[in-house]
Amino acid sequence: MAKAIISEDEIQVVDHVPDWTAAVKMASVPLIRAKVITNEYVDHMIQSVKENGPYMVLTDYFALMHARPGEGVNKPGMSLLVTKQSVDLAGKPVKIFLIMAAVDNTSHLKSLQKVMSVFMDDHSYQTILAGNRQQIITLLKKSEVAK
Template sequence: MTDFQAFLPDTSFALDVPAADWRDAIRKAGDRLVASGFTTDAYTDQMIETVEKMGPYIVIAPGLALAHSRPSEAVLGTGLSWVRLSTPVEFGNKANDPVSLVIGLAGRDEQEHLQVMSAIAGALTDAKKTEQLAKAGTPDEVRAILQS
């Protein structure tokens, strides 16, 4: 069982915040990773560069982007950020835009990156949990839904 308290501390959350565009949305997710001590600002730039190079493949489900980049020296620890936007933004993914939830993922190495990604993906493929997560009002509520 994944310890979401360790990977997703209170400092990782920004709920119902505005974003001007997809870059701003990723930057907000990156800011929460930095605030939680998981990454440096350089990782945020790497997440944005990944989308610029690879396209909006990070928009993995309707309304949901999993912002990440490869493990690098900019990753200080494995963790997540959770940014729910007050107004959805377009990432350029016709099937799944607009995005209202941006989850930032930082992994120290490939194994930890995949471990956290699979734990979060398990919760996000459940339509009922996804609906509950969209309405969750506190970090504790989000973690409880992910843990269930």
């Protein structure tokens, strides 16, 4: 079986977080533990929002968090944090924080396309938004098999 787009260890669901920076830090923990990214990358993501606003919020409640490829990234990876209560990210409510780490400008595009196809499906998106961790894991595993 192919490796899941986002592994079970990289998926977290919590009731709430104090603010969006805490959410980004929490969402990054699985990637830091696995040495996919460093704290430098987390700092770059936070700084990018502070400098450029909420451009990473792609749709209602969904933020694709990232920074420049390579800076603090050891290998490509993704992690997911779903908060049951929305968090204000520079004026936009967010419940889904998808962390994307890329080593260059192109190598992550296939996996990003796979994961975005899940998020763009309304039923799948609502499942993720509902915040049931086991259902999210099952959904992401099924999507990998279907590809």
